[in-house]
Structures are given as C-alpha cells and as structure tokens.
Amino acid sequence: MRGRCEPRLHGRQSPGPDPGTDDGPGIFESDGPHAPGLRGGHGHPTEEPIDRRKQIMCAAYAKANAPLLGGGSGEALVFTDNPEICDAVARIIDAGAVSRVTVLEGGIASALEAPMPDAPVTVVDVSSSPDPVTDVAMLSEVTKGRIVAMGPVNDVAFYRTLIAAGASDYLVVPPTDDMLIDALTPPKVQVEAEATDQCRIVSVVGARGGVGSTTVSVNVAWHLAHNYGLRTGLVDLDLHFGTCALSLDLLPGRGLRDALDNPERIDPLFIASAMVNESENLFILGGEEPLESKSELNAYAIDPLMSALRANFASLVFDMPKNVAISHPTLMQESASVLLVTDFSLAGMRDVLRMKSFVKDFCPNTKTEIVAVGAKDKTGALTQRDFEKGIEGKVDYVIPYDPKLAAEAANGGKAISAMSGGGKTVGKTLTTIADAIVGDLQKVEKKSWWRK
Known part of the structure; x- marks a missing residue:
C-alpha cells in the first residue's frame, strides 16, 4: 500500500465532532461539485494519520447519517487508502457526474469492521487483502447495497470469482473516470422493467x-421481423456448432463470445455492435468457437445479457441447445413460451416427456408447446396419437418433412x-407458430409494386 489516503483534496471534513476527538475524522462528503467534500468547497483536508479505531468511528458516524446516503444517483461509501482511487473520485465529483460520496480510509478490512449503513453502493479496495474473495463474501452478508471491488489484479478468472462471492463489479486500479461513474451509478431498474x-x-x-x-428458430425470427415489422434478436446459444447465422448466409462474428467473456461491458450499445444484421429488423447474435476452446455460457453474464437484449428488441428468439436449457433454466424463465x-x-x-417435466418444475410460469417434425421414414415412427399418449399431452404443431425444401433453403x-411460395405447407406451419407468439398484433402490410 502507499500509506494513508491523501488525494490532495481541497475540501473539508464532513460536519461532525471535533477532529481532535475519536468520533469522526476521515470522512469526506460531497453534495456535488460545489458542495463541501472532495474538491467541492473551501478548506483543507486533515493532516494527521487516522488509526483503525478512528476509521471504525468514522463508519459509525456514517451510519448515524445514513439518510444522507440513500436515495440519489451515484451515492456510495468508498473504503480506500489508494491516492489514485481518491483522485478519480474527486475528478468525477468535480465534473458533477456523482454526488454525496463518502470516502473512508482503509480497504475492505475497515469495511468489514465498521457498522455498515444501508448505502446503495459500497466501493472497497481489496489490494491489501490476503483473501479478497472471502472478504467480499463476508461483506456481502452485512450490506444490502451493491459491492464494487477494486484492486491491481487484471484477470478474468479473478473477476468471476469475486462476482460469485457477491461483488456486483470489479475494477482494476487505477480505474478510468467512466468506469467509476458506471460503478457508482445505480442501475436503471425502471427502464429495464418497461422494456421487459x-x-x-x-x-x-x-x-x-x-x-x-x-x-424453427430462424423462420420464426424471420417472420417476426419481416411480416410483423418487429425489431427481432435471434440468439444462437450453441457456441461451437450454431448455424443460425449460416442459415441466413451470414458470418456469426465473435459477438456472443465477447459478451460472455466481458459481462461488465454488456449494455444495449455493446449488444448492438456485437450482432450481425440480416435486415433492418432482424439481428443475429452467435459464435463459431474453435473446437479446442472450452467455451461455455457464463452464468454471471446471463442477467446483463438479458437486460441489454430486452432493451434493444421488441422480440427475442433463443435457439437453445438442450444442455444449455438444462444448465441455465433461468433463460427459459425469461421466456413467455418454450417450443x-x-x-x-x-x-x-x-x-419430450422429460423436458416438459423439467420446464414445468423450473419455469412454472412459462408456456410449453410441442413442435413435431414429420418422420422421413414412417415405418419406424410412432403415430401422432401414440406419441401424444406417451407425452401425456398434445402436439401443438406438426411440420411436414420436406428434405428438398430444407436443402434449397440452406444452400440459398x-x-x-x-x-418463393413461402415453402407451401412447411412455411405455413412456421408462420402459424410465429402468429401465435405475437397474438393479435397486426402484420405489416406489404404493398404490391404498382401500389407504391
């Protein structure tokens, strides 16, 4: 560590008991760029080092003033001795990006010893912690708000471990101003709820x-985008062998891989740049990972990925391998229906019988529909009646088996x-499936050339 936190501040200590007592030194507060606090007013920072007992008393004072810390944008407690972090906080306060930030000396050890107020965000420096993962896990048990950890380690595995322990984010020191602003700003829950x-x-x-x-995935998505005019995202969750993009004569790119590797970067803008577009309304997110790559769906990326996708699209179609559905049932919980x-x-x-039971157990509010493809060899297939008896339910849609049509579509x-002709009976069934998804939404009228 570089000693105590001396960010060369021009503010003054927060109101409280006399600095000579044990009751309050070490807290710097800001109500905005011109209020008392970090570079916010006129005065001088404390000059005397603060021992651990005083740090804890600072936190007790913060708890006593908890109403000051709860309710506005960008409010946080910051536990650090690092001048670079203090300077970054000071800069973003000067810029007016955040307000009422309280900085206390000491890292995560001080946060664990201090009585914690219900601050919406607690930023902790884990640089000096011998076991930052355990410390973050312990802190997550005593604070209700988000935890943002900071430290010198720049490693994806370390980041994922901290997220699993209870941190909401991890920033590498020194953080950029934009990264710090994002970490201190509360998520816009209401906007996401409306998008959902x-x-x-x-x-x-x-x-x-x-x-x-x-x-089925490709054609349903195409129908929603072209015939209903819905901005539609088609997400191929088969990282190695997915063919959604290939079916539409597109290269999948690395969008999905980048999103899963960098969940902290996921937002609507990132998702928009990661997808490839088939048309103005149909966008594909997928991958084609090397076979030697042990790529898998990152559980910590699911929530930000879903939030960003919902914010970007009016409809979403997930082409989901069975193993992904079983490993990550939360994806199906987000769906109105599972085909x-x-x-x-x-x-x-x-x-089908096993998957129906699985969806019912883990996604009780999700509608399940069965889509059956006709057999290429009817002599070895069950009749629809026997099949329905075996699955203890009905088959909702039957798609005729047409290998010639499938080959023409794939090659084209x-x-x-x-x-041409919409694939006759096959296309008609696929259209019916898409129609049922959108309900009573009106289709986009297609004008003939002589009416344009």
Whole structure:
C-alpha cells in the first residue's frame, strides 16, 4: 500500500465532532461539485494519520447519517487508502457526474469492521487483502447495497470469482473516470422493467439433436421481423456448432463470445455492435468457437445479457441447445413460451416427456408447446396419437418433412418463409407458430409494386 489516503483534496471534513476527538475524522462528503467534500468547497483536508479505531468511528458516524446516503444517483461509501482511487473520485465529483460520496480510509478490512449503513453502493479496495474473495463474501452478508471491488489484479478468472462471492463489479486500479461513474451509478431498474413488458421472448429447444430446432428458430425470427415489422434478436446459444447465422448466409462474428467473456461491458450499445444484421429488423447474435476452446455460457453474464437484449428488441428468439436449457433454466424463465422441437420417434417421445417435466418444475410460469417434425421414414415412427399418449399431452404443431425444401433453403442462405411460395405447407406451419407468439398484433402490410 502507499500509506494513508491523501488525494490532495481541497475540501473539508464532513460536519461532525471535533477532529481532535475519536468520533469522526476521515470522512469526506460531497453534495456535488460545489458542495463541501472532495474538491467541492473551501478548506483543507486533515493532516494527521487516522488509526483503525478512528476509521471504525468514522463508519459509525456514517451510519448515524445514513439518510444522507440513500436515495440519489451515484451515492456510495468508498473504503480506500489508494491516492489514485481518491483522485478519480474527486475528478468525477468535480465534473458533477456523482454526488454525496463518502470516502473512508482503509480497504475492505475497515469495511468489514465498521457498522455498515444501508448505502446503495459500497466501493472497497481489496489490494491489501490476503483473501479478497472471502472478504467480499463476508461483506456481502452485512450490506444490502451493491459491492464494487477494486484492486491491481487484471484477470478474468479473478473477476468471476469475486462476482460469485457477491461483488456486483470489479475494477482494476487505477480505474478510468467512466468506469467509476458506471460503478457508482445505480442501475436503471425502471427502464429495464418497461422494456421487459414490451419484449416478446421465445426459447426454442430441440428435445433431440438434428430434429430441426434451428430451422424453427430462424423462420420464426424471420417472420417476426419481416411480416410483423418487429425489431427481432435471434440468439444462437450453441457456441461451437450454431448455424443460425449460416442459415441466413451470414458470418456469426465473435459477438456472443465477447459478451460472455466481458459481462461488465454488456449494455444495449455493446449488444448492438456485437450482432450481425440480416435486415433492418432482424439481428443475429452467435459464435463459431474453435473446437479446442472450452467455451461455455457464463452464468454471471446471463442477467446483463438479458437486460441489454430486452432493451434493444421488441422480440427475442433463443435457439437453445438442450444442455444449455438444462444448465441455465433461468433463460427459459425469461421466456413467455418454450417450443420443444422433436420428431415422432420413441427417443423423441421420452425426451419430450422429460423436458416438459423439467420446464414445468423450473419455469412454472412459462408456456410449453410441442413442435413435431414429420418422420422421413414412417415405418419406424410412432403415430401422432401414440406419441401424444406417451407425452401425456398434445402436439401443438406438426411440420411436414420436406428434405428438398430444407436443402434449397440452406444452400440459398434463406429462411423457408422467404423462398418463393413461402415453402407451401412447411412455411405455413412456421408462420402459424410465429402468429401465435405475437397474438393479435397486426402484420405489416406489404404493398404490391404498382401500389407504391
């Protein structure tokens, strides 16, 4: 450590008992760029080092003044001895980006020893902690607000471990002003809630491999974007073998991989730049990771990813491999409906039955519908009646098996619904599925060329 926190401040100590007593030195408060506090008013910072007992008394004083700390944008307690962090806080207060920040000397050890007020954000320096993960976990048990950790380690694995322990974010020292502002600013929960209400979300899961779940995903998304004019996101969660982008003659890019590797960067703007667009309304997020790469869906990235996607799109279609659905059922919990795609085989019947039970247990508010693809060899398939008896329910949609049409669509890089004639019965069934998702929303009127 570099000694006590001396950010070369031009403010004064927060109101409180005389600095010569044990009751209050070490707190610097700001009500904005011109208020008393960090570079906010006129006066001088304390010159005397502050021992641990005084640090704890500072925190007790902060708790006594907890109403001052709860309710505005960017409010926080900051525990640090690092001058670079103090200077960064001072700069953003000078700029008017945050207000009423309270800085206390000492790192996370001081935060653990101090009675914690219900501050919306607590920023702790973990640089001197011998076990920062355990310390963050302990702090998360005694504070109700968000915890933002700061330290010198620049490592993704360390970041993920801290997030799992209870931190909301981790910033590498020295933080940039923008990073610090983002960390200290409360999330806009209300905006996200409104976006959630407006966004239609459907997850498409193949009960077995190769039954056509990607074909269903691509065509439903295409229909929502083109026939209903909805800004639609198609998310391919198969990181190694996903074919949603390929089905539309597009390169998937690294958008999904970047989002999962850097969950702290996920926001609507980041998502918009990470996706590839098929048209003005249809956007694809996917990946094509090297087979030697042990890429997997990052659980800590799910919440920010879903929030950013909901904020960007009116409808979302997730092409979800079965293993992802089982490992991360929260994704299906976000969906209004889950489409289980299967064939009329005995194995398909078994897997549909198991997946139906799984969705019912983990996603009780999510509607489950069965989409069956007709058999290529009817001699080895179950009848629809026997299949429905086995799954203890009905098949909601049956898509005729048409290998020629599927090959033409794949080779042309087009959705079946975009092909001449709309794929006849196959396209009609896929259109019916999409229509059911949007309910009574009116389709976009397509004018003939002579009416333009």
